[in-house]
Structure formats: structure tokens, C-alpha cells
Amino acid sequence: MLVHNLLYGLDPRLAWPGSMAVILGAFVTILLRVVAPRPGLVWTRRLLRLGIAAILALAAIQCAVAATYLVYPSYLDVVEPATAAVSWLSWHGSAVYPPIASGNFYAPVYGPILYQGTGLFLVALWPSIAISKIPGLVAFVAAQVLSYVLLRRSGGRPLEALTIAAAQCLVQAGFDNQAYTFGVRADPWLFLFAAASTLVATSTPSVAKALILGCLAGTAVNLKADAVLYIAPVTVFFLCRTASFAERSKLAALGLGTAMLAFAAPFVAGNVSILDYLTVLEDSSQRTLSRWLAEQGIVMIALELGPPLLIYLVCRPALPRGFVPFAIATVACMSVVIVPASADGAGPHHFLPFLPSLSWAFLVLFRASLPNMDGKVGDRRDSAVLGLTISLVVGYGPIVVQSWESVLRNYANFPVARMAADEIVGVLDRFPNENIGISPGLYSNYDVSGMRVIPVFLGRALLVDPVTWTGYQYNNESQELFRKMLSECRAGIWLLAHGSQFGMDALVRQTIFSQAVVDEFRRDYALLSAGHVYDVWRCNGASVHPTP
Numbered sequence: 001m002l003v004h005n006l007l008y009g010l011d012p013r014l015a016w017p018g019s020m021a022v023i024l025g026a027f028v029t030i031l032l033r034v035v036a037p038r039p040g041l042v043w044t045r046r047l048l049r050l051g052i053a054a055i056l057a058l059a060a061i062q063c064a065v066a067a068t069y070l071v072y073p074s075y076l077d078v079v080e081p082a083t084a085a086v087s088w089l090s091w092h093g094s095a096v097y098p099p100i101a102s103g104n105f106y107a108p109v110y111g112p113i114l115y116q117g118t119g120l121f122l123v124a125l126w127p128s129i130a131i132s133k134i135p136g137l138v139a140f141v142a143a144q145v146l147s148y149v150l151l152r153r154s155g156g157r158p159l160e161a162l163t164i165a166a167a168q169c170l171v172q173a174g175f176d177n178q179a180y181t182f183g184v185r186a187d188p189w190l191f192l193f194a195a196a197s198t199l200v201a202t203s204t205p206s207v208a209k210a211l212i213l214g215c216l217a218g219t220a221v222n223l224k225a226d227a228v229l230y231i232a233p234v235t236v237f238f239l240c241r242t243a244s245f246a247e248r249s250k251l252a253a254l255g256l257g258t259a260m261l262a263f264a265a266p267f268v269a270g271n272v273s274i275l276d277y278l279t280v281l282e283d284s285s286q287r288t289l290s291r292w293l294a295e296q297g298i299v300m301i302a303l304e305l306g307p308p309l310l311i312y313l314v315c316r317p318a319l320p321r322g323f324v325p326f327a328i329a330t331v332a333c334m335s336v337v338i339v340p341a342s343a344d345g346a347g348p349h350h351f352l353p354f355l356p357s358l359s360w361a362f363l364v365l366f367r368a369s370l371p372n373m374d375g376k377v378g379d380r381r382d383s384a385v386l387g388l389t390i391s392l393v394v395g396y397g398p399i400v401v402q403s404w405e406s407v408l409r410n411y412a413n414f415p416v417a418r419m420a421a422d423e424i425v426g427v428l429d430r431f432p433n434e435n436i437g438i439s440p441g442l443y444s445n446y447d448v449s450g451m452r453v454i455p456v457f458l459g460r461a462l463l464v465d466p467v468t469w470t471g472y473q474y475n476n477e478s479q480e481l482f483r484k485m486l487s488e489c490r491a492g493i494w495l496l497a498h499g500s501q502f503g504m505d506a507l508v509r510q511t512i513f514s515q516a517v518v519d520e521f522r523r524d525y526a527l528l529s530a531g532h533v534y535d536v537w538r539c540n541g542a543s544v545h546p547t548p
Contacts, residue, residue: 044386051389052163058393058400059166062173065404066140066182070130074417074450076410077179081449082106082465084132084184085456087118090271094462097276105482106465107280110186111222112266118184127457132184139188140181144169146195147356154202154360155367164363167392168355171303174399176406180349186224187349193220194230194353198360201234205242205251213238214255218262225281226340230353233329240322287343297341300348301334304355307388308362314380315369323364330354330361413446420446420533424454427493427536434492440466440512441497443533448497463491466503466512482513483520489539494525496535 075081086108090096096112098104108115118135125131144165151161172181172191180187197216200209213235220227235255242248267274311317334354341350369381420443427436440449449466456462463485485491496502502521503513511518521537528538 044382048382048386048389051386051393052159054393054397055163055166055170055389058173058397059169061404062169062181062400063141063144065173065178065407066137068411069178069182069407070133070137072411072414072417073129073421074410074413074446075129075179075184076407077177077183077185078447078450078467080132080179080184081451081453082108082462082467083110083114083118084122084129085453085462085465087115087132088122088127088453088456089119089462090115090269091119091123093271095276096272097280099276099279100481104461104463105485106462106468107283108468109280109284110224112269112272112277113219113222114186114189116266116269117189122457129453132453133182136179136182136184136188139192143188143192143195143356146192146199147359150195150199150202150356150360151363153199154363156363160363160366164359168359170392170396170400171355172352173403174396175347175349176403177349178403178407180352187352189223190220190227190230190353191356193223193227195356197231198234198357201238202360205238205247207251207254209238210251210255211258214258215262217255218259218264221259222263222266226337226350227353229333229337232333233326233354234357236329237322237326240325284343287345289339289342290344291342293344293347294338294342296348297338297351300341300351301338304351304358305331305334308358308365310384310388311362311365311369311381314384315365317365317368320364320368323361326357326361330357413444416444416446416533417451420448420451421454423531423534424451424495425458427495427534428455428458428460431493435461435463435490437463437491437494438534439494439496439500439502441500441503443497443500448495448533479514479517482517486517486520486524486539487541489524489541492539493528494521494537494539496537498530498533498535500535 069076075084086094086096086106090112095102095104096115097107100107118132121135122128122131125134147165147168148161151164152158156164175181177183179185182188193216197213197220200213200216203209213231217228217231217235220231239248239252242251266272267277334351337350337354340346341348366381366385424436424438436455438449438452438455440447442448452462452465464482494502501511502518503511513521524541525537525539528536530536
């Protein structure tokens with residue numbers, strides 16, 4: 001806390017957790033370089049073993065936290081309910097990217113493959129909040145397993161591979177929003193595709209591998225448009241190890257063709273329009289950029305590039321063929337990712353999919369430094385590893401603990417979430433023929449709009465997504481269309497957080513709708529009943545009759 005207060009007093013930006021980890025890492029590395037402890041000493045061996053044990057223990061706890069998410073009856077992130085709802089609707093003929101003129105105010109920014117894949121789980125098993133979380137959790141676990149397999153195949157001993165994979169898992173966990181790691185979002189899948197692509201690209205080049213790599217790349221880009229930047233560096237490494245320019249060109253052409261087919265395949269579905277998807281991407285690209293988020297992105301780059309760069313500078317090992325182009329491509333792609341990562345609503349989690357390839361690079365450099373090494377270089381290398389271990393545990397470990405505290409605060413809303421779900425089901429039973437809207441709002445520090453997926457799972461329409469609406473709220477056309485939706489009673493019933501104003505955003509504590517829309521709601525709807533979590537509002541002009 002003393003260090004935090006000191007850094008905050010100098011500049012609040014220095015107290016961001018990522019900045020603190022980088023500063024501590026640099027300090028410890030310099031200190032160990034000056035002191036140059038001999039790795040053979042008992043205390044250094046014990047300290048390293050203790051650090052490795054701490055990394056493995058923290059990673060095990062993170063996996064346990066992920067597992068508990070399955071039983072939490074709500075979501076951690078505001079994007080997750082819309083993702084689950086659109087996923088279910090996509091398998092029942094509804095448009096994935098409805099134009100605003102249709103009067104459906106939701107426009108998911110991910111590619112269709114995420115909704116089709118998540119929807120497949122819901123259709124095959126059961127439409128529920130718990131089932132919608134399974135794909136993200138599967139992606140999280142699979143990514144850790146693939147990373148371990150990759151590191152073992154690249155020459156790492158079992159403990160080395162396990163420790164590096166665990167360290168990468170900890171970096172994933174260092175965000176207050178754990179949905180980036182295992183939630184109903186694109187992020188866990190992007191990480192998995194990055195790990196799988198690295199596994200394929202670091203194997204011996206062949207036609208089959210080029211086709212697999214192209215399929216992974218195309219699917220990842222369909223998942224999120226900028227995903228090509230995560231896979232491009234390992235693709236460069238893959239192509240640079242071919243025997244000739246002709247073979248390189250052939251593999252590149254095959255991979256590109258496969259990638260284009262994989263990208264296009266999900267758009268074959270009749271309810272997925274690539275033109276509407278491109279319109280959504282264009283709208284999302286209009287978001288303003290934040291200097292603070294850009295600075296966080298730069299810190300994240302330093303955090304990820306630091307370990308392999310340190311090992312290289314300390315040991316200067318012989319680099320394998322294609323490694324230099326890979327390193328240049330990585331820096332270039334990370335520099336480009338700063339732009340989308342700096343947009344409002346984004347953040348440094350955009351850099352997480354670079355971790356699998358950089359973890360592999362760290363191991364390659366470490367193993368390459370072992371042969372033909374004199375004692376001084378070996379001592380410097382082991383001191384650097386010890387410094388990185390201490391920095392990760394002491395500098396980044398507390399960040400992970402803070403993230404778990406954030407998850408536990410959400411889990412504390414378990415009774416409220418369960419009560420909210422029961423009230424929604426009760427209202428659906430009372431009004432079996434009505435669409436039901438759920439307005440954002442807080443009840444006992446719980447965002448009640450997180451349950452808006454329940455009416456969709458039970459056959460009702462998704463009329464408006466509050467997260468999407470924040471992109472529409474300054475559009476006069478959308479305001480008029482929404483007012484029209486209210487006046488026509490397209491949602492005969494609206495549920496508002498008990499005692500809350502219509503459209504009250506849970507984060508900024510102000511309404512997401514214009515005053516004209518709020519006034520329209522007050523004219524067209526009247527309070528019907530008040531529950532513990534939700535107040536039930538009925539449209540004045542609708543023939544809404546509850547079931548006895």
C-alpha cells in the first residue's frame with residue numbers, strides 16, 4: 001500500500017496495477033543484476049522454488065474460480081446477456097444483425113460464429129444461463145491445456161512448461177472483469193485460437209498445417225475482425241521456415257484461401273447478413289479513443305514483451321530460423337492493436353491473445369541459452385528468471401487477488417440474482433402472450449438487466465440491449481424509433497429495478513435514454529405492481545391481461 005500511495009502521489013497512472021508490475025519487475029531485475037546472486041546458493045534455490053509454487057497455487061485457484069462461475073445464476077459482464085440471447089435467437093431464425101429500422105435495438109459487435117457456436121450448446125443441451133457459460137469455460141480450459149502441450153513440444157521440461165502456462169493463466173486473470181478470461185464473450189475463444197495457431201505454426205511446415213492454420217485464422221477473424229493481428233506473427237514464423245520461395249508462396253496461398261472460406265462459411269446462414277455486420281463494424285469504429293486506455297495498452301505490451309526480451313538481452317542465444325521476422329511482426333501487430341484497445345469500452349485485455357506465442361518465444365530463448373554457456377552468462381540467466389518469478393508473484397499476484405475479490409463481490413449478489421430470476425419467471429407466467437422488456441437499473445448493487453436473457457430463453461423477443469443502445473443514444477433516428485416502439489406497446493410489460501427510473505444505467509448512474517424517451521415511457525406505461533427486485537409497468541394502450 002505504501003508503494004501504491006507513493007506512485008499515486010507522483011502520477012495516478014503509475015498506480016495502475018499493470019504499471020506497478022512493470023515497475024517492480026524492472027526494479028527487481030536491476031537489483032538482481034547488481035547483486036548477481038549465485039543460483040547455486042541455497043537461499044536462491046529456495047526462493048525460486050517458493051516462487052514457482054506460488055505461481056502454480058495461484059493458477060490452481062484461478063481455475064477453481066472459473067469453475068464456480070458455472071453455478072452463479074447471473075453474469076459478470078454487461079455484454080454476456082446479449083451474447084447469450086442473440087445466440088439462442090440465431091438458432092430460431094431471428095436476424096443476428098438486425099438493422100435499426102426493424103425496431104430491434106441490438107447489434108452485437110462479434111462475428112456470427114460466436115453466436116452460432118454458443119447457440120449450438122443452448123439448443124443441444126438447454127437454454128439457460130449456466131449452459132451459455134459452458135463454451136467460454138471450455139475455451140479457457142482448452143487454451144491452458146494447449147499451451148502446456150505447445151511448451152512441452154518445444155523442449156520444455158514438465159515443470160518448466162507447467163510454470164510458464166500457469167504464469168500466462170495468471171496474466172489472464174489480472175483484470176477485474178473475469179469475463180475476459182472465461183465469460184460469454186469472444187475473448188476466451190480468441191485466446192484459444194491464438195494458442196492453437198501457435199501450436200500449428202511452430203511445427204514443421206506442410207500443406208496440411210497450412211490448411212489448418214488458415215482455417216484457424218479465418219474462424220478467428222470471423223469471431224472478431226482484428227483477430228488476424230494475433231495470428232499473423234506465428235504465420236510469419238511458419239512461412240519463413242519453408243525451403244524455398246515457391247513453397248512459401250504455395251503454403252501462403254493455400255492458407256489464405258482456406259482462411260477466406262472459413263471466414264465466409266458462417267455468413268451462409270439465412271439470418272446472417274454480411275452487409276449488416278459490416279455496418280455494425282463501421283458504427284463501432286466511430287468510438288472515440290482514450291489516451292488513458294492507450295497508455296494502459298503500452299504498459300501491457302511492456303508486460304508481455306519484457307520476459308522474452310530480458311532473456312535475449314541477458315543470454316544472447318542463437319535464434320532459430322524465422323524468429324526475427326516473428327519478433328518484428330509481433331511488435332508491429334501489438335502496435336496496431338493499441339488503436340482498437342484504446343476505444344471507449346475497450347482496454348488492455350485486447351493484448352491477451354498474444355500471450356501464447358510470447359510464452360512460446362520465452363521458452364525457446366530460454367532453452368536456446370542452455371548449450372555452450374559459461375558460468376557468468378548462466379548466472380545472469382538464472383538471476384533474470386528469479387527476478388521475473390519474484391515480479392510476477394509479488395507485483396502481479398496482488399492484482400489477481402483483487403480480481404478474485406471483484407468476482408466474490410459479484411457472487412455476493414447470488415440471493416438477489418436468484419430472486420430476480422424467480423420474479424421474471426413469475427411475470428412471464430402471468431403474461432404469457434406479451435413481450436417483456438427489462439430496463440437497466442440497480443437493486444442492492446446488482447444490475448438487474450443482467451437477467452434480460454431469461455425472457456428470450458422462454459420464447460420472448462429481445463427488443464433492446466442496453467449495451468447496444470449506448471451506441472444509439474445520440475442518434476435522433478433511433479430515439480424516434482424507440483419512442484414509436486413504446487407508443488405501440490411492442491413490449492406490453494416493462495420490468496424496472498424496484499424504485500428505479502426507466503433506463504437508469506448501473507455504471508454511470510444516469511439514464512441511457514433521452515428525456516423525450518423517458519417522458520414517452522411515463523405517458524404510455526403505468527405501475528402495475530411492485531416486487532422485491534422489479535417493479536412491473538404495464539402499457540396503457542395494450543390489452544394486457546394477466547393469467548389468473
